[in-house]
Amino acid sequence: MSVNETVKFGRSKGFFETFDRRPGPIKKNMHYCPGCGHGILHKLIAEALIDLGMRDKMIVISPVGCAVFAYYYFDCGGISVPHGRAPAVATGMIRANPDSFVISYQGDGDLGAIGLNNFLQAANRGENMTVCFVNNGIYGMTSGQMAPTTLVGQKTATSPYGRSATNEGYPLKVAEMVAALESPIYVERVALTSTKNIRAARTALRKGLTYMREKRGFSLIEFLAACPVNLKKNASEADDWIENNMIPYFPLGRFKDVASDRSPIERPEPVFDKEKVVEALFPADSGLDWRKKEAKLRKELRIKCAGFGGQGVLSLGLMIAEMGQSRDINVSWLPSYGPEMRGGTANCSVVLSNNEIGSPIVKETNLLITMNQPSMDKFLPDLLPKGLLLYDRTNIERPDTDRRTYSVEAGRIAIELGNPKCANSAIMGAFAACLRGIEQVNYEEAFEEAIRKTFAKKANLVNLNIEAFRKGKESVKIENVN
Amino acid sequence: MSISMVKESMSFNTRKLLLKGNEASVYGALLAGCECFFGYPITPASEIANTSAEFFPKLNRTFLQAESEIAAINMVFGASAAGHRALTASSGLGISLKQEGVSYIATCELPAVIIDVMRGGPGLGNIGPEQSDYNQVVKGGGHGSYKCVVLAPNSPQEMCDFTFKAFDLADKYRTPVYVLTDGVVGQMLESVSLPDPIGKKPLPEWALAGTAETRRNMITSIYLDYDDLESVNLKLQAKYAEIMRNEQRYEAYMVDDAELIMVGYGIISRLIRSAVDTLRSEGRKVGMLRPKSLFPFPVDALRRLVGNADSFLCVEMSNGQMIDDVRLAIECSKPVRLLNRMGGNVPSLEEITGKCGEILK
Amino acid sequence: MSGATEEKFRVEIISDECKGCLRCVNACPREVIVPTDQVNMMGVVYVEYADEGCIGCGACFYACPEPGAITVYEKKK
Numbered sequence: 032m033s034v035n036e037t038v039k040f041g042r043s044k045g046f047f048e049t050f051d052r053r054p055g056p057i058k059k060n061m062h063y064c065p066g067c068g069h070g071i072l073h074k075l076i077a078e079a080l081i082d083l084g085m086r087d088k089m090i091v092i093s094p095v096g097c098a099v100f101a102y103y104y105f106d107c108g109g110i111s112v113p114h115g116r117a118p119a120v121a122t123g124m125i126r127a128n129p130d131s132f133v134i135s136y137q138g139d140g141d142l143g144a145i146g147l148n149n150f151l152q153a154a155n156r157g158e159n160m161t162v163c164f165v166n167n168g169i170y171g172m173t174s175g176q177m178a179p180t181t182l183v184g185q186k187t188a189t190s191p192y193g194r195s196a197t198n199e200g201y202p203l204k205v206a207e208m209v210a211a212l213e214s215p216i217y218v219e220r221v222a223l224t225s226t227k228n229i230r231a232a233r234t235a236l237r238k239g240l241t242y243m244r245e246k247r248g249f250s251l252i253e254f255l256a257a258c259p260v261n262l263k264k265n266a267s268e269a270d271d272w273i274e275n276n277m278i279p280y281f282p283l284g285r286f287k288d289v290a291s292d293r294s295p296i297e298r299p300e301p302v303f304d305k306e307k308v309v310e311a312l313f314p315a316d317s318g319l320d321w322r323k324k325e326a327k328l329r330k331e332l333r334i335k336c337a338g339f340g341g342q343g344v345l346s347l348g349l350m351i352a353e354m355g356q357s358r359d360i361n362v363s364w365l366p367s368y369g370p371e372m373r374g375g376t377a378n379c380s381v382v383l384s385n386n387e388i389g390s391p392i393v394k395e396t397n398l399l400i401t402m403n404q405p406s407m408d409k410f411l412p413d414l415l416p417k418g419l420l421l422y423d424r425t426n427i428e429r430p431d432t433d434r435r436t437y438s439v440e441a442g443r444i445a446i447e448l449g450n451p452k453c454a455n456s457a458i459m460g461a462f463a464a465c466l467r468g469i470e471q472v473n474y475e476e477a478f479e480e481a482i483r484k485t486f487a488k489k490a491n492l493v494n495l496n497i498e499a500f501r502k503g504k505e506s507v508k509i510e511n512v513n
Numbered sequence: 514m515s516i517s518m519v520k521e522s523m524s525f526n527t528r529k530l531l532l533k534g535n536e537a538s539v540y541g542a543l544l545a546g547c548e549c550f551f552g553y554p555i556t557p558a559s560e561i562a563n564t565s566a567e568f569f570p571k572l573n574r575t576f577l578q579a580e581s582e583i584a585a586i587n588m589v590f591g592a593s594a595a596g597h598r599a600l601t602a603s604s605g606l607g608i609s610l611k612q613e614g615v616s617y618i619a620t621c622e623l624p625a626v627i628i629d630v631m632r633g634g635p636g637l638g639n640i641g642p643e644q645s646d647y648n649q650v651v652k653g654g655g656h657g658s659y660k661c662v663v664l665a666p667n668s669p670q671e672m673c674d675f676t677f678k679a680f681d682l683a684d685k686y687r688t689p690v691y692v693l694t695d696g697v698v699g700q701m702l703e704s705v706s707l708p709d710p711i712g713k714k715p716l717p718e719w720a721l722a723g724t725a726e727t728r729r730n731m732i733t734s735i736y737l738d739y740d741d742l743e744s745v746n747l748k749l750q751a752k753y754a755e756i757m758r759n760e761q762r763y764e765a766y767m768v769d770d771a772e773l774i775m776v777g778y779g780i781i782s783r784l785i786r787s788a789v790d791t792l793r794s795e796g797r798k799v800g801m802l803r804p805k806s807l808f809p810f811p812v813d814a815l816r817r818l819v820g821n822a823d824s825f826l827c828v829e830m831s832n833g834q835m836i837d838d839v840r841l842a843i844e845c846s847k848p849v850r851l852l853n854r855m856g857g858n859v860p861s862l863e864e865i866t867g868k869c870g871e872i873l874k
Numbered sequence: 875m876s877g878a879t880e881e882k883f884r885v886e887i888i889s890d891e892c893k894g895c896l897r898c899v900n901a902c903p904r905e906v907i908v909p910t911d912q913v914n915m916m917g918v919v920y921v922e923y924a925d926e927g928c929i930g931c932g933a934c935f936y937a938c939p940e941p942g943a944i945t946v947y948e949k950k951k
């Protein structure tokens with residue numbers, strides 16, 4: 032260049048000066064075949080990065096496909112990702128850092144076949160990203176197999192007799208499909224063929240990127256592009272083919288542009304302040320005074336609570352665990368889950384111990400609380416010879432057992448109190464009474480605390496459950512003292 | 514109560530919460546400064562997503578229900594590439610789907626934390642507890658010669674602590690770290706005391722942070738040149754050797770004079786501990802070696818024990834996957850037997866003590 | 875138009891960066907980019923500027939898939 036001239040069109044600063052990441056001796060050229068549409072688009076992107084001032088914050092995601100090495104070229108952040116996953120990776124990036132910009136660069140196999148769901152879902156979430164979709168109607172990188180966008184009749188390595196609408200269906204109209212979604216803000220299809228079309232493509236790209244800069248959301252620009260090598264044509268013939276065959280099926284134009292209706296996406300700064308983190312993780316009333324009320328159990332209690340799903344047996348177990356926790360007893364609770372869940376019965380294992388708890392799965396049971404007949408039949412055989420059985424007399428027949436047995440009309444108490452759901456608190460009252468018998472310690476206060484805590488968010492239920500608890504405690508009946 | 518006691522009871526790490534294992538892992542992650550959770554629901558890991566959905570937004574951090582496990586791991590890939598701590602969680606079949614992504618993350622040398630709450634397999638299997646993801650998690654699992662650090666908690670407390678620790682290890686070694694546990698540990702609830710929260714970490718210098726300084730960073734796992742890819746592999750192998758030297762974790766229980774040493778991780782280790790107590794009370798010399806890290810496997814500890822013990826018993830909820838590592842560790846110098854259940858069944862205490870009785874008789 | 879006239883624009887084609895796809899040739903409205911019979915270091919028959927007649931439209935630059943093969947210069951006034 033002489034001193035009396037300026038560059039009007041020339042190598043963009045959006046590209047590296049030399050492509051040092053590219054192995055081999057060629058450091059100024061890209062790896063694409065002669066006449067390839069990818070190269071044309073790369074130049075538009077590089078130029079826009081500079082002109083729109085987006086280079087420092089931009090990360091271009093290289094797909095699997097011929098553009099896999101895009102990061103060799105752009106002088107901005109680069110990452111190569113699994114086949115079809117660019118929109119998911121982009122989502123992770125911009126959610127983690129909403130101030131960065133991401134171009135998800137994808138081919139038709141990458142976006143339209145293996146990655147269609149990831150692409151559509153990112154579009155549908157309205158992620159603040161620009162997808163540059165290169166529709167060349169072919170799998171370029173793997174040497175010319177059929178793509179979702181291959182035209183009917185088009186011969187490829189895997190459609191040697193031509194794509195058939197009955198075998199492979201019609202080509203996928205990505206732009207139309209995305210435009211039908213509510214979230215995306217801008218969808219346009221352009222072609223990298225004639226000068227006129229390339230100019231329109233340039234404008235569309237800049238529009239999408241500008242919207243991303245303004246954080247307005249998701250843009251898709253579909254670029255019809257030539258893969259002369261796999262079309263077995265020269266560049267000019269390939270362009271003619273696009274214009275005469277692709278464009279009639281994939282019409283060019285703007286399918287959607289609603290950016291002006293959308294306000295910028297704002298994501299607040301993550302909180303790391305220690306106090307605030309503690310505040311968020313600890314309920315206000317939790318764990319404050321557990322230390323001052325220690326209690327010793329005479330031995331480990333392995334408890335099984337069982338009943339029908341809706342009877343609140345799981346929360347019965349939880350309240351027992353809460354009770355233990357509030358007295359600094361080691362507790363574990365394990366809900367029935369997995370194969371046992373079949374058949375509509377629910378049960379949970381609760382272990383209370385002064386020692387480290389081994390298995391949280393209660394098989395050999397010290398204390399069995401049953402609230403319906405099937406669970407009685409199922410779990411009674413597991414009750415240890417010295418174990419204690421407590422059951423709801425409302426709906427269970429008196430079992431034929433020599434185990435120490437207590438009963439309470441928990442269901443009836445609850446119905447009389449006007450809410451069948453508090454049967455579990457009633458049976459817990461009876462349980463508290465039994466426990467007093469075994470342990471010679473009165474845990475009733477702790478049980479009532481557990482009820483208050485459990486229903487902390489539903490104040491109207493606290494009194495009801497306390498009342499059920501007390502009624503259950505008072506009306507427990509000794510069936511068999513063994 | 515003295516003043517100092519009041520203070521202590523108010524301080525963060527002396528307060529205890531009753532948490533499910535799955536919930537506790539989310540607390541661990543948040544306290545470790547994890548900024549993003551991406552996941553897809555699956556029993557028995559779903560509470561990890563549910564709890565994340567509740568707490569991440571409270572701290573303006575990202576919770577996003579991904580469209581699939583594949584999407585979730587790739588979102589983690591993206592967040593991690595951007596330099597932020599990110600978590601995903603799943604079980605069995607979901608982990609199978611993540612494997613391609615994990616292989617990329619390992620090769621790109623990015624940190625990531627993945628929780629696997631194992632369920633019954635193969636196929637759709639069931640939601641009962643199993644340990645049959647051992648091979649697919651501990652041995653790499655996806656394509657290529659990579660490995661992930663694998664921690665194996667056996668309680669809600671450890672679900673919290675190990676998840677917390679997992680983020681440090683992931684950063685330190687720039688590698689994916691798994692927290693591998695089973696449905697029982699995920700579902701069970703116990704008292705958990707929480708670690709102090711850590712503040713925001715500075716962004717790593719390799720991050721794609723969207724800044725002028727990091728503009729020329731790149732993250733890739735494609736190396737066309739065979740020698741280049743071989744050196745990447747050698748570098749990874751050197752890293753794994755270093756991890757093997759530094760990070761073996763285990764718990765040894767009553768092993769010193771043990772004639773029979775049981776080996777088991779996760780929920781099984783708690784059963785084994787009870788079995789050891791029972792058998793010891795009968796005067797039988799048994800002990801337990803519980804791997805807390807599965808990669809690196811506690812090879813050194815096992816080798817030290819080989820001299821004293823007559824034999825080993827692996828207890829597993831799978832067809833016997835960890836047993837290979839035990840045999841390798843002791844170079845088959847002593848008999849290694851297997852007691853296993855599958856399909857969601859957890860071996861009972863009696864099965865374990867009974868098997869020990871048979872072996873010791 | 876003749877070589878003697880002051881040209882406002884000038885096109886430079888770096889022959890070693892040309893892949894010979896002829897996109898620029900097809901794009902130029904003035905038909906002032908032409909194929910050569912020379913082969914560059916990549917083994918490609920490259921194109922060249924005819925040395926006059928460019929109107930500085932940039933069509934060749936945007937049509938060319940290579941980053942720096944074509945540069946269009948404008949003379950300062």
Ligand SMILES: Cc1ncc(C[n+]2csc(CCOP(=O)(O)OP(=O)(O)O)c2C)c(N)n1
Nearest residue numbers: 095096097114138139140141169170171172
């Ligand atoms: C999981 C996976 N499956 C298959 C491949 C092989 N593969 C590489 S590129 C490609 C097709 C790319 O086609 P397209 O997305 O249209 O890109 P183009 O090369 O045409 O630009 C395939 C199938 C892969 N890399 N990963």
Ligand code: SF4
Nearest residue numbers: 063064067097171258
């Ligand atoms: S195969 Fe096709 S898409 Fe790939 S670089 Fe060559 S021309 Fe471009």
Ligand code: SF4
Nearest residue numbers: 902928929931932934
């Ligand atoms: S700038 Fe326009 S006129 Fe000049 S050579 Fe290029 S295409 Fe032809």
Ligand code: SF4
Nearest residue numbers: 892893895896898938
């Ligand atoms: S468009 Fe570029 S690569 Fe193609 S012939 Fe012209 S200068 Fe060469």
Ligand SMILES: [Mg+2]
Nearest residue numbers: 138139169171
């Ligand atoms: Mg393609």
